[in-house]
Amino acid sequence: xxxxxxxxxxxxxxxxxxxxxxxxxxxxxxxxxxxxxxxxxxxxxxxxxxxxxxxxxxxxxxxxxxxxxxxxxxxxxxxxxxxxxxxxxxxxxxxxxxxxxxxxxxxxxxxxxxxxxxxxxxxxxxxxxxxxxxxxxxxxxxxxxxxxxxxxxxxxxxxxxxxxxxxxxxxxxxxxxxxxxxxxxxxxxxxxxxxxxxxxxxxxxxxxxxxxxxxxxxxxxxxxxxxxxxxxxxxxxxxxxxxxxxxxxxxxxxxxxxxxxxxxxxxxxxxxxxxxxxxxxxxxxxxxxxxxxxxxxxxxxxxxxxxxxxxxxxxxxxxxxxxxxxxxxxxxxxxxxxxxxxxxxxxxxxxxxxxxxxxxxxxxxxxxxxxxxxxxxxxxxxxxxxxxxxxxxxxxxxxxxxxxxxxxxxxxxxxxxxxxxxxxxxxxxxxxxxxxxxxxxxxxxxxxxxxxxxxxxxxxx
Numbered sequence: 001x002x003x004x005x006x007x008x009x010x011x012x013x014x015x016x017x018x019x020x021x022x023x024x025x026x027x028x029x030x031x032x033x034x035x036x037x038x039x040x041x042x043x044x045x046x047x048x049x050x051x052x053x054x055x056x057x058x059x060x061x062x063x064x065x066x067x068x069x070x071x072x073x074x075x076x077x078x079x080x081x082x083x084x085x086x087x088x089x090x091x092x093x094x095x096x097x098x099x100x101x102x103x104x105x106x107x108x109x110x111x112x113x114x115x116x117x118x119x120x121x122x123x124x125x126x127x128x129x130x131x132x133x134x135x136x137x138x139x140x141x142x143x144x145x146x147x148x149x150x151x152x153x154x155x156x157x158x159x160x161x162x163x164x165x166x167x168x169x170x171x172x173x174x175x176x177x178x179x180x181x182x183x184x185x186x187x188x189x190x191x192x193x194x195x196x197x198x199x200x201x202x203x204x205x206x207x208x209x210x211x212x213x214x215x216x217x218x219x220x221x222x223x224x225x226x227x228x229x230x231x232x233x234x235x236x237x238x239x240x241x242x243x244x245x246x247x248x249x250x251x252x253x254x255x256x257x258x259x260x261x262x263x264x265x266x267x268x269x270x271x272x273x274x275x276x277x278x279x280x281x282x283x284x285x286x287x288x289x290x291x292x293x294x295x296x297x298x299x300x301x302x303x304x305x306x307x308x309x310x311x312x313x314x315x316x317x318x319x320x321x322x323x324x325x326x327x328x329x330x331x332x333x334x335x336x337x338x339x340x341x342x343x344x345x346x347x348x349x350x351x352x353x354x355x356x357x358x359x360x361x362x363x364x365x366x367x368x369x370x371x372x373x374x375x376x377x378x379x380x381x382x383x384x385x386x387x388x389x390x391x392x393x394x395x396x397x398x399x400x401x402x403x404x405x406x407x408x409x410x411x412x413x414x415x416x417x418x419x420x421x422x423x424x425x426x427x428x429x430x431x432x433x434x435x436x437x438x439x440x441x442x443x444x445x446x447x448x449x450x451x452x453x454x455x456x457x458x459x460x461x
Contacts, residue, residue: 003306006345010459011407014390015443017299017347017457018404022394024298025221025290025450027051027058034219034287035059038067041148044214045071045091046112046207048163049156049233050079050098050395051221051290054449056091056154057081063090072115073154074108074162079447099183099400100176101164109165109202116151116210118144147283149214153207157223157395157451159233160193165202167271169261175199178256184364185254186357188318189224193234195256197273198247198266203234204273209280211237216284222291223395223453225316225352229286239281240273247271255360292316292351295394295452303347310347317352317454321369322376322427324354328458329380332387335460344386348458356399358430365431368399370454371406371442375432378412379423385410388459392443395451399433404445405455406436415439 001020004012023029043063047055053075063069071091076098084093096105145151164175178199182192197204208216218237220229229238248266251258258266265271274280292315303310313331317324328350335342342348354369367375370391381387392398392405409415416423419438426435436442 001302003302006306006308006459007461010388010461011390011409014388014407014457014459017302018390018392018443018455020302021295021299021455022448022450024295025051025394025452027055027221027289027450028061030289031055031058031219032062034289035062036150036217038064039148039150039215041146041150043067043069043150043152044115045069045073045152045154046115047073047154048075048159048236049154049221050076050158050451051156051449052154052159053080053084053093055156055219055221056089056093057084059152059154060089060091072108072112074105076158076162079449081449096162098158098161100179101161101172103172105162105164106172109163112163112207113165113202113210116145116207145211145214147213147215151211151214151216153216153218153237155218155233155237156221157233157453159236160196160203163200163202163233163236165200167199167201167262167265169259169265170199174259178258181256182254184358184360185256186320186355187250187254188355189353190228190231191250193231194242195247195250196234197240197242198244198271199262200234203236204240205235205238205278205281206274208237208284209274209278212280218284218286220286220288221451222288223353223451225318227288227291229288237284238286239276239278241276242273244269244272290450290452292452295455296349296351299349299455299457308345308347309342310349311342313348313350315351317350317354319354321354321356321372325373325376326380328456329377332381332458332460333384336384336386344460346460348460350456351452351454353453356430365426365429366401366433367430368393368401368433370398371403371432371436372427372430373456374406374408375423375427375435378408379427383410383413386461389457390443391454391456394448394453394455396445396448401433402444403433403442404448405443406432406441407443408441412439412441
């Protein structure tokens with residue numbers, strides 16, 4: 001891909017870098033090297049996440065046509081790849097809600113557990129078509145998993161919300177409220193998923209335990225800092241090193257309300273998850289097929305081909321979006337004014353998952369962590385003449401709005417004022433989306449069919 005000139009078209013250049021990063025994480029491009037040969041027994045496919053639809057498309061195309069395969073995978077509403085819409089396939093793909101779970105996700109999670117208790121027969125199932133046109137996988141009564149069977153699990157970010165199967169004593173409404181409170185609390189993704197694992201009947205290794213003694217191959221697209229398999233989508237197929245006590249401490253730290261029966265279960269350890277060393281995971285294999293570091297490296301390599309130096313600051317940044325923005329602004333000013341620590345022109349890249357903490361008694365505006373980062377960055381740069389920036393979520397959705405992210409230019413604050421916007425007030429109200437909509441700087445991509453977390457690029461000319 002030929003990049004636009006950074007000097008002549010800085011915003012187009014940044015958008016092209018984002019496209020390069022997203023392309024590196026597309027399942028069809030990267031999955032083949034990670035697939036085993038068909039097993040002696042049967043093959044079942046399970047999974048969840050915002051990239052899982054594209055993972056299904058890739059797997060169905062790559063798996064031998066004469067090798068039986070079936071299963072059930074859930075993705076976010078609107079994230080079914082165009083090639084699978086209305087077309088029969090060997091693996092059923094259904095949709096559910098993200099980031100707050102819904103009944104469709106709960107139903108899919110229950111059906112997945114049912115499939116593990118009776119792996120599909122060797123012949124393709126005859127259950128009719130799903131609403132999306134995919135072949136409906138059904139459990140065969142009396143057919144139990146064996147060590148000759150293979151379960152391929154397609155897991156990506158978003159799977160936590162898409163597989164909401166509450167433990168006994170917890171309702172879906174409880175899970176929805178807890179999820180909303182965690183999202184607004186400023187908790188890290190690892191903290192949120194620690195809680196989710198201990199309140200779930202399918203996450204935290206429980207899905208893999210249900211598949212035993214079948215072989216389990218988990219193909220992961222990472223959206224979390226550090227790429228820990230037990231954190232991605234709350235680790236439904238890997239051992240969970242976290243504990244009930246840790247989950248309860250997080251709940252109390254952020255003031256999350258839970259039913260007394262659940263509190264008692266956490267205190268007693270009754271809700272503990274399968275741990276490393278559990279025999280249920282014997283022979284299981286985990287493959288990371290796409291990571292934030294790889295997508296940032298792809299962008300850096302594209303810069304190099306264009307003759308522009310690029311520097312990856314980190315792929316695992318965490319913290320408040322506005323605080324991370326202040327650090328980026330200080331670095332960009334140093335480069336722009338003093339040529340240190342990098343010579344200009346250059347690009348600085350970073351990834352990870354920042355947070356936005358919203359007070360419980362406030363009514364937040366529109367926006368996500370990417371636009372909040374950018375608005376804080378623009379305010380801190382205060383019109384620095386030679387700095388442009390883009391921040392976006394690689395899944396195509398920043399927060400809960402329709403944009404992947406946005407970009408800023410040296411005159412962002414001036415244009416915001418001309419549009420009647422007060423940047424500081426918008427930041428205080430967590431209303432960055434409204435400001436960037438007014439300036440025309442929103443980045444709207446639609447679903448990207450992958451998810452390797454935040455992408456941030458600062459261009460200093």
